[in-house]
Amino acid sequence: MKLRTVLTLAAIAIPITLISLWMGQQAYSWMPPQASAESKLIDDLFSFLVILGTFIFLGVGGTIIYSIIFYRAGKYDFSDGPPIEGNVTLEVVWTIIPVFLVIWIAGYSYHVYSQMAIREPMEIVHLHNPMEMESAYAAPEKNLDTQENVTKGAPESAVVLPPEEIEVHSRQWVWEFRYPEQNVTSTELHLPVDRRVRLALQTEDVLHGFYIPAFRLKQDIIPNRTIDFEFTPIRIGKYRLEDSQFSGTYFAVMQADVLVESPDDYKQWLAQAANREPSAAYNQAASEYSRFSDKAIKPGWPTIVPAPAPLVNQPGATSLKTYSQ
């Protein structure tokens, strides 16, 4: 390559690199707050993907835009361009570079995933040799199947204490949480900060999806199965749990508040709730179902009758942020 070409390419690559790195920093601000140990890992991965993506977008898109601006035919110029039909070196290079990039992305993603150790549905795993596939392209630090994995970077208390076990019951269209040790039920999900949490996800009817954006975690819940799901909340605050797998008519209102509390507040809440008489929780779907619909367009189609409001020790908020008029 001529020196001039090298210099030109460098002059283009440097600003593109700088913009890409800057975008990678911006990427963190596009996400909800980092409320779980897992969210930090995922945000770092996303930032990396944004850096690579921006670089490729600006590089290729810039070349296309440059061509559109500078290689226009004159109004009366009906001649043809140079009959270049290919260039083997160039084609080999632009095949090998994406190969390396995707291996890099897949390896990094694999690494992050094994660090998260969220205990996805396992029952099929034991029928196979789970490690057969991965070892080919990435050397895991920890076996995916290791039960006692804790997300890297999680606080020490999350490692020392056994995981807090909570049952999650989903039905059309309400979430109910049960704390088996204290026999407390609630429609708010209270979680202790800096401690590993192990959820047992169950559904009584259709598929639902357990999704807390601030935790970056999601898992479908499947009938006739209990799916274990683990993570570590690290930031005290109030977040939202959303149903992420379409579950029928009132899918959009199947949400719940998630409260991450200090260990003391959490214990106190559990003790108080255990002494409270169960009462009917507010149920957005049931309330919309029983109300006369005043929507502009209503076909009056039959729908599944929402499950009755659960009787719980902690009925939670009386309304959701979103509501039907």
Next chain:
Amino acid sequence: MTNIPIESIPVLGKNPLPPAWRKYFSFSTDHKVIGVQYLVTSFVFFLIGGLLSMVMRAELITPESDLVDRSLYNSMFTMHGTIMIFLWIFPSLLGLANFLVPLMIGARDMAFPRLNAVAFWMVPVFGILLMSSFFLPSGASQSGWWAYPPVSLQNPSGDLINGQVMWLLAVAISGVASIMGAVNFVTTIFKMRAPGMTFFRMPIFVWTVLSAQLIQLVGLPALTAGAVMLLLDLTLGTSFFNPEKGGNPLLYQHFFWFYSHPAVYVMVLPIFGVFSEILPVYARKPLFGYRVVAISSITISVVSLLVWVHHMFASGTPGWMRMFFMATTMCVAVPTGVKIFAWTATIWRGKLRMDTPMLFALGAILMFLFAGITGVMLGSVPFDIHVNNTYFVVGHFHYIVYGTITMGMFAALYHWFPKITGRMYYEGLGKLHFWLAFIGTNLNFFPMHPAGLMGMPRRVSSYDPEYAFWNVLASLGGFLLGMSTLPFILNMVSSWVQGKKAPANPWRAIGLEWLVSSPPPVENFEEIPVVIAEPYGYGKSEPLVSNAAAMTQEA
């Protein structure tokens, strides 16, 4: 399956032909008529699907559910998705392929003209079947275009004939029609090529149609079988997927995505073909790396059969499965990247003429570049666990289905409009259409990415107020996109009626279809062409066929 000489069809020469427009409403076996029938029918459904989406965007312009009933909203996104895939993208691409493939390979028609016509006439049949479910007392299907059980099995009305049954019947019929089409295209491309039209002299569009139709042959039986099993569960009470009776709802997801992910490549590959046809014409340069682009189409269709679980990274899938399918999914990026680089190199140092087809093609490639990058992001399991089933995914695939496929389809319609109709379109209206569509697409679908990153789930009819800003932008974009079709319709209708007469080759393009008159005569070629060159000889001034004069002689 040889080309039947024109003399053996005596009817056409002797009887006076009926008025031209009437043939488009008849059971014609002419591939060009069927092509136009597909294109026009699918465009009508495109408008219906678009209207549904505009009502949805009107609902989503505010966080509350305040415009349409929730059940109606659910049926709208179900039908929007179903119509756009099975009644717009699939049939419009088949229309394009029907018109172009026999012309491009030097055949007089498809291998099985009657099967071709039957396959087409099934489209309005299942289209009407699907639309009529809106008028059932139980309403149209409300379980999304995935129709995941158990929601799709719930049937609150208790009626035997309900929206979900109609939907499943429509999808099954669509599957059968598409298999017929696939058999026909694969046979045509293998068996009916003109002398000298070797595989590596076929235009890339033919390569991509072949790749796409091979996927149809392998994948569609899985979807059709899945749909039939779900139909049996719903109507006869079998228990393939019904968890209450010990069925496995996850099995359906595998059946569904085993086909429905490759289906994305069925939809996008022919559009890659369109880009590969259009760029050389308007850049006056050969397609860069023709053979590599051709092979990468086949590679994509093979790899696409092994990636379906990436739709199920948050579903009931074990870790090893998620990791394996992440690796296969990443592999698709390589042949796809090769194509984008080849297109970029094709226009590099060319003599670009930014007519409407070129504008649409380059706009679509830019948006595809963006969609490809977000697609690789989605292939990364940990990131996908956050954005799976959020608006990030909706934004990503609309950049594909609208930004790439529909824009690419418009590029193709403008580019081949003179060939199809024998008239020129109005360039000014075409450019207006492009800019409205380009701005509208980005305004509509880009804001879905930040909304999804914040955590807004897809398929909701109401949402938390913090997502409102991006939704208002998306809705405005959606309305603009709706408006953008008006100059297109005006252009197509008025140009067809009173446009300037088109010469055989208005774009100075290379290709067999440009050697015959506009519109091409019945049976296309007087004498079957003898091909002597590769398809993109721009700047080389060598002839494409050895018998140019004889093949176009009017009878």
